[in-house]
């Protein structure tokens with residue numbers, strides 16, 4: 352008699368599936384659809400970057416790269432992207448990753464043991480929770496108050512016994528950024544409680560407020576506590592290229608690297624040459640996309656101001672608006688499903704944490720006509 356097979360899924364897979372909040376596409380029979388659900392730039396990758404990759408392939412960059420990243424890209428990261436931090440970083444502080452997602456996952460698996468505790472904002476990007484469940488760790492959530500301020504006393508309480516805090520800055524889904532003053536409080540909590548800090552700066556370069564973006568890398572004293580994850584996906588419209596990098600303490604980088612090489616191996620060589628070109632030569636193209644996003648942010652805000660039922664804050668970063676609506680209208684899954692039937696796709700707030708039960712995420716990474724039409728359709732759904 353043949354033995355029955357064991358489970359087709361590891362315990363880690365079961366843990367991830369049972370708690371994952373990650374988005375699933377809502378199916379609707381409606382064909383005239385406008386999508387405000389998109390999480391990537393609608394622009395093509397700038398030609399200068401595309402040409403650099405083609406040239407690199409022709410020049411023979413078709414072999415394995417070093418696991419930590421090619422010298423050309425690591426050097427460009429050190430000289431451009433993190434130069435502002437002026438911390439005396441060297442190649443030991445950098446790991447080139449398979450997009451932001453792999454950098455984040457490698458950081459989380461490189462640090463956490465089963466039973467560890469992680470502090471997460473609510474709402475926040477849903478990938479972190481899956482990574483934490485993969486590691487067998489658990490989560491404590493904290494939220495900003497209604498005025499948008501962090502409750503640092505509460506965070507300090509929650510930090511007791513925790514190992515890691517993950518911050519998304521600028522935030523997906525709210526577009527909020529962390530100010531220099533708030534960074535000082537986070538840094539104090541991190542140091543006092545012996546925490547590590549993983550800062551996801553996927554939307555670095557996409558901030559619009561009056562005050563400049565303050566990277567976690569610019570905060571004094573975070574040094575050995577800190578890993579920052581960045582990606583070429585958003586700022587350079589390179590989501591399909593799968594290129595990102597980690598910056599931080601060499602010991603944290605080494606741990607992440609051990610995991611990263613296990614899951615991903617070395618990164619596509621020609622893409623890395625193109626990434627170096629993005630950092631060195633695509634500044635103007637990135638600025639042009641940024642200007643379009645900023646304009647669309649204004650457009651979406653003025654359209655949203657016409658919907659009386661909702662509340663929102665003007666986002667300072669990324670390309671999202673986070674709307675709260677009255678609970679009487681139903682859960683975010685129900686409202687997003689009604690919106691889909693009415694021909695506008697949005698993301699349900701619950702995907703980002705329980706605080707999103709009566710919230711929606713709208714993306715303005717789409718053309719102006721879609722923004723106007725999509726928000727008008729949503730307004731009718733919320734008025735019904």
Ligand SMILES: Cc1ncc(COP(=O)(O)O)c(C=O)c1O
Pocket residue numbers: 390449450451452453476519522523551553554582583584590593594595
């Ligand atoms: C906050 C945040 N971090 C990381 C990622 C993943 O980026 P990548 O496409 O480079 O894996 C995303 C993608 O939507 C994101 O929103």
